[in-house]
Amino acid sequence: MKVDYTDYKAVLQRGIDQKKNIEEAVEKIVKKGVENVFLVGCGGSLAVMTPLKYVMEINSKLPVYEYNASEFINIKPKLFGEKSLVILSSYTGTTKETVAAAKFAKEMGAATIGFTGEADSPLGQSVDFVFANAAKNGVTDSKLIMLYQIVFNLIKHTDNYDKYDDMMDALATLPDNMVNIKNLAEEKAEQFALKYKDADFFMTLGAGAVWGETYSYAVCILEEMQWIKAQPVHAGEFFHGSFEIVQEDTNLLVFQGEDLTRPLLDRVITFANKYTKNMVLIDTKDYPLYGVPEDLRGYFSPFVISAVLDRFSENLASVRNHPLSTRRYMTKVEY
Amino acid sequence: MKVDYTDYKAVLQRGIDQKKNIEEAVEKIVKKGVENVFLVGCGGSLAVMTPLKYVMEINSKLPVYEYNASEFINIKPKLFGEKSLVILSSYTGTTKETVAAAKFAKEMGAATIGFTGEADSPLGQSVDFVFANAAKNGVTDSKLIMLYQIVFNLIKHTDNYDKYDDMMDALATLPDNMVNIKNLAEEKAEQFALKYKDADFFMTLGAGAVWGETYSYAVCILEEMQWIKAQPVHAGEFFHGSFEIVQEDTNLLVFQGEDLTRPLLDRVITFANKYTKNMVLIDTKDYPLYGVPEDLRGYFSPFVISAVLDRFSENLASVRNHPLSTRRYMTKVEY
Structure with a gap:
């Protein structure tokens, strides 16, 4: 795209x-x-x-x-x-x-x-x-x-x-960096959309600085805009309940930032590598942030995840022929 | 039972x-x-x-x-x-x-x-x-x-x-009150178990004093102990994302307490009555709490919900022939 x-x-x-x-x-x-x-x-x-x-x-x-x-x-x-x-x-x-x-x-x-x-x-x-x-x-x-x-x-x-x-x-580096990340993520996003276009359930996993993205990608994008069931799960909470439903075809979208909660995601990834074939990992470390000092990168993790997920959403909506603006209820009925 | x-x-x-x-x-x-x-x-x-x-x-x-x-x-x-x-x-x-x-x-x-x-x-x-x-x-x-x-x-x-x-x-009234509520809830729980024994997804909805029950019933009971996908949704957040996946066969478990967030659940119930045939409502108001002053009942909402849900869980596990103690990973593998 x-x-x-x-x-x-x-x-x-x-x-x-x-x-x-x-x-x-x-x-x-x-x-x-x-x-x-x-x-x-x-x-x-x-x-x-x-x-x-x-x-x-x-x-x-x-x-x-x-x-x-x-x-x-x-x-x-x-x-x-x-x-x-x-x-x-x-x-x-x-x-x-x-x-x-x-x-x-x-x-x-x-x-x-x-x-x-x-x-x-x-x-x-x-x-x-x-x-x-x-x-x-x-x-x-x-x-x-x-x-x-x-x-x-x-x-x-x-x-x-x-x-x-x-x-x-x-x-101030973000206009350039964000566009660069979006371009870098395009191919991964296209592959994601093709593989998961018929998915009927995702679990999104994240923590710390990235928890907001983890939550909103499940409920505001996948559920609201794509009508796909999606459950946001805190990476530290995963092992105390939700992980019991994981089987080899369970779709896990894992968001790993460079903030202090990174070790929580390591644990999720180790588990997911063993028990499902359908983990998609977005690791902020894979994307450059030119001009951002190493010790501040953790704060930029939500930006990196947002840039990559924007491409995921656009490609998924396109492949599924389900525009992100489609709604059943929001702005359509009283509630 | x-x-x-x-x-x-x-x-x-x-x-x-x-x-x-x-x-x-x-x-x-x-x-x-x-x-x-x-x-x-x-x-x-x-x-x-x-x-x-x-x-x-x-x-x-x-x-x-x-x-x-x-x-x-x-x-x-x-x-x-x-x-x-x-x-x-x-x-x-x-x-x-x-x-x-x-x-x-x-x-x-x-x-x-x-x-x-x-x-x-x-x-x-x-x-x-x-x-x-x-x-x-x-x-x-x-x-x-x-x-x-x-x-x-x-x-x-x-x-x-x-x-x-x-x-x-x-x-101090709880030993008697909780047993009474469990007994009162038994029939509703039996009907719930029979109707939903083959369900593969629930959304649980609650807020305020009852949010903990809303969360744990989804992830610790339905997912962990019954291996049924279940997403906890805050009643105030429902209308800003997740409600878009609701159709007439979507299973909603709605927990309404008598705490200050009760109006949030009223809104959910009004919506659910219109758009799904599969709402199960547990309203704490339907259960007596002898000896508990009216103005303190809100604090007891989590107890009432817990008593009713205990019966739901036991009946569901029994009808599905899936004991609540069954695990895939917890205490079984390293993670």
């Missing part, structure tokens, strides 16, 4: 170019006071924020929580308050539970940042700082660039994180 | 009888200082602790985290330290990642409580306070009773939770 990535690169660049705006926003938020961070959204819009949880767990003493928006507004966590920072995300900007969460956060006096398609959407209008991007391709990758700018800037202030500038330089 | 619950009731009672020991342990831990709480384990041993997260989110300003043990020891969260309380759980007491987590916690000077089969197991020997129970039936329910004793006692000290005594009285 030949693809023109000109627009895609521009969308990533637009994310990178928000650096100054983000630094100003974070400075204001830090001045107001931040005692904890809440990542709130639904489905893919929530999963894209999962790497921030990983970054903060390792580098920050600030508590960080990830909440499905409807669970958040019904539970109303007791330690949520005016010294909380909430980052909300909804591409349409109309997801009712996410908009409700933003309004609740405002009422509580918390600082709010929103990612959405249009700045004047209900979500955009309900937050202190809005970053809007209505592009057709690359929105999620561009969003993660901005989310990383936010979180690494935040921990520079709150935890004296000392590699902020290196991280920003590394993020 | 006729069952003698004499031993089961005794096992629950043994949990209740730990009240004094638990109060002494928690008092010592509070004196040492608690700034955050970590729940660490794998699979079902982790999932049984999920309701504690729910209890603390609502009632406590202490941060609470749930970690798969292998993710925990590889990530080593930055805010984990000597003012942390870690609760670890492993029935065998030999799960290597959970034992490693206990040892790491000790090195860091954190307070540790362990739940295990035998007090002299590796996990039992690695923690400050051990609660051992090697019974064949009822261990998980008995464990949740003790875990509730711990967490409600903790928040009495740290957050002035004022219904501790009411909660303890309510927990």
Whole structure:
């Protein structure tokens, strides 16, 4: 499949170019006071924020929580308050539970940042700082660039994180690196699509910085966009239940990053090599990230996986003649 | 199916009888200082602790985290330290990642409580306070009773939770209430087993206090013990991906509690009633809890679901002639 990535690169660049705006926003938020961070959204819009949880767990003493928006507004966590920072995300900007969460956060006096398609959407209008991007391709990758700018800037202030500038330089390499990875992955993706076009079940496996991709690839791509049953399984949890269904024809999609949870995936791979013929491994180590220092590569694992999986999705949809935009219920019926 | 619950009731009672020991342990831990709480384990041993997260989110300003043990020891969260309380759980007491987590916690000077089969197991020997129970039936329910004793006692000290005594009285009703619920659920469970004995895929749905049961019923019972593919889906996440695979013959197991996330399940049920013929709903409201005050019933939802699902599992295993103890890999091969 030949693809023109000109627009895609521009969308990533637009994310990178928000650096100054983000630094100003974070400075204001830090001045107001931040005692904890809440990542709130639904489905893919929530999963894209999962790497921030990983970054903060390792580098920050600030508590960080990830909440499905409807669970958040019904539970109303007791330690949520005016010294909380909430980052909300909804591409349409109309997801009712996410908009409700933003309004609740405002009422509580918390600082709010929103990612959405249009700045004047209900979500955009309900937050202190809005970053809007209505592009057709690359929105999620561009969003993660901005989310990383936010979180690494935040921990520079709150935890004296000392590699902020290196991280920003590394993020600036992504338009070129991501396109290169997509091109490198094309052949593997074509083979994947041909071999698995009739699959009716996948298990996706990952952990740590890559858990968000592991989750969203199963539920938002394979289930939502391809109508193929797909179960996301945490690599550390695999051996305490789900692995018992594995047989030689069980389809395992294994995502191995270079973050601290890499050993968990080693264990999965050793097992899968013995007991199934249908493991597909995406190892971020197989892809170059020019200009990204070795010790920061772990943080870039979700980007690498995202680039490769984009090719998997496009090729699978094409071979199956099932466009990624097909829906049974979403935007079609009331629920 | 006729069952003698004499031993089961005794096992629950043994949990209740730990009240004094638990109060002494928690008092010592509070004196040492608690700034955050970590729940660490794998699979079902982790999932049984999920309701504690729910209890603390609502009632406590202490941060609470749930970690798969292998993710925990590889990530080593930055805010984990000597003012942390870690609760670890492993029935065998030999799960290597959970034992490693206990040892790491000790090195860091954190307070540790362990739940295990035998007090002299590796996990039992690695923690400050051990609660051992090697019974064949009822261990998980008995464990949740003790875990509730711990967490409600903790928040009495740290957050002035004022219904501790009411909660303890309510927990004391469980031996009778749980057996009554199991008996009430028997007929529904028999029908479930007959209708779904040939099922090859389930989606389990739940949220909040019941999320742990939702997760563990899919991966630890249906997948591990019955070798049936089963995907746990958070009720709030359902509409942002997984619901797109639902057709009229898709099997949905819906667990509705009386906790604050009940409205999330209402939405799932409304959808499922329209689009599948194969929804099985377990609503905790359908079961009496004599002696449990109305405003505390939400906390008991995981117990009610557990009692009903125990009957589902036993009947399913019997009709399918696939004992719950059957394994392909666990305890059989190295991995």
